[in-house]
Amino acid sequence: MSDRLDDIVRLGRRIVAETGEDPAARDLARELEMAPASLYEHVDNLSEVNDLIRLIVAEEVMETVRGARSQGDPEVPAILDWVCDDRLSANWWLSVDVSLLPESVIDAIDDALARVVPIAPDRRRSFVKAGLALVVAMPEVTCDPHFTRERAVAFYEGLWVDLCRLFGVPT
Amino acid sequence: MSDRQPEIISAARQLIVEKEGRDPSIREIAERAYMSPATVYVHFTNLAEVFDAVLVDLLTDIRAAGEEYGNGDGARPALRWIAEHPELAVWTSDRAPAELLDGAQQALAAFFNFLPAEVQPGSKPWDRAVVLVFALTRSLVHLATDPAVDTEDLVDFVEGFVVRANVALTDPGESA
Numbered sequence: 001m002s003d004r005l006d007d008i009v010r011l012g013r014r015i016v017a018e019t020g021e022d023p024a025a026r027d028l029a030r031e032l033e034m035a036p037a038s039l040y041e042h043v044d045n046l047s048e049v050n051d052l053i054r055l056i057v058a059e060e061v062m063e064t065v066r067g068a069r070s071q072g073d074p075e076v077p078a079i080l081d082w083v084c085d086d087r088l089s090a091n092w093w094l095s096v097d098v099s100l101l102p103e104s105v106i107d108a109i110d111d112a113l114a115r116v117v118p119i120a121p122d123r124r125r126s127f128v129k130a131g132l133a134l135v136v137a138m139p140e141v142t143c144d145p146h147f148t149r150e151r152a153v154a155f156y157e158g159l160w161v162d163l164c165r166l167f168g169v170p171t
Numbered sequence: 172m173s174d175r176q177p178e179i180i181s182a183a184r185q186l187i188v189e190k191e192g193r194d195p196s197i198r199e200i201a202e203r204a205y206m207s208p209a210t211v212y213v214h215f216t217n218l219a220e221v222f223d224a225v226l227v228d229l230l231t232d233i234r235a236a237g238e239e240y241g242n243g244d245g246a247r248p249a250l251r252w253i254a255e256h257p258e259l260a261v262w263t264s265d266r267a268p269a270e271l272l273d274g275a276q277q278a279l280a281a282f283f284n285f286l287p288a289e290v291q292p293g294s295k296p297w298d299r300a301v302v303l304v305f306a307l308t309r310s311l312v313h314l315a316t317d318p319a320v321d322t323e324d325l326v327d328f329v330e331g332f333v334v335r336a337n338v339a340l341t342d343p344g345e346s347a
Contacts, residue, residue, distance in 0.1 A: 126317045126319065130314050133310035133312070134306055134309075137299075140299070151339045155336070162331045166324055
């Protein structure tokens with residue numbers, strides 16, 4: 001990734017966290033003090049930027065999992081904390097139709113997942129798609145003050161175990 | 172139901188399949204049903220009302236699939252329906268609970284008879300339940316069409332989800 005593209009994606013990541021919306025070309029260009037047309041010297045289209053931001057966010061979640069593990073803490077509460085701390089990003093990420101995600105994004109999530117879940121390579125893609133669809137309600141459920149944290153943790157921990165069992169992943 | 176409503180519902184269903192789960196417009200529905208958009212509006216107030224009627228129609232189909240299998244088959248009829256109609260299942264799972272009209276809410280309430288009794292349309296637990304079940308539906312579109320997933324294991328998975336959702340959603344102290 002070129003330095004300028006890196007700047008665009010980092011800024012886009014910040015805009016997603018602040019607004020929960022796709023970054024607009026004019027906002028990116030204004031903040032980076034360039035003409036909107038110049039933006040397209042570094043990216044073919046804004047979908048490319050969104051896909052790169054999705055990869056960054058996916059890496060952040062995986063890092064959260066690795067961090068919890070290294071501390072000996074359970075993973076699901078750590079993920080729920082991440083979702084609540086960055087709800088706009090979580091909603092933005094999950095608002096995408098998983099079946100429309102480019103193969104490169106699924107591949108990257110697949111690779112990241114492989115580092116934290118011992119799942120057979122030929123089953124990972126299906127696991128990613130089914131898992132992403134299941135957690136689509138997570139921001140709404142987790143951040144709802146009427147849905148206690150204990151209930152949310154118990155619900156998603158159980159779901160994780162069941163999903164792993166369905167795919168033959170040891171838990 | 173007016174005499175032309177079934178034609179409109181059928182046209183909308185066909186288009187949802189062709190558009191791989193995305194919403195058709197009134198114009199597209201009218202064209203497919205060989206009528207003008209104005210005629211569609213004679214039979215339905217707006218597009219949301221058409222979609223509600225489609226949702227009720229789909230739920231009726233899934234129920235009929237259950238009756239075809241007979242009682243005691245648990246999640247199997249719904250899983251088979253999802254595997255055979257992935258586009259319609261995706262479309263269903265994209266409905267926002269708060270935007271469903273009364274007819275669809277009541278049809279869903281009858282369909283979601285596995286939920287705790289206090290989880291009724293119009294309450295926060297109901298909205299959460301619909302969101303959770305629709306998320307499950309979207310996931311099942313992948314799982315039910317994955318040849319490597321064993322159907323019996325998937326039935327167990329769905330039944331486990333239902334039990335967990337019941338526990339998570341049951342909260343006698345909570346009001347609408």
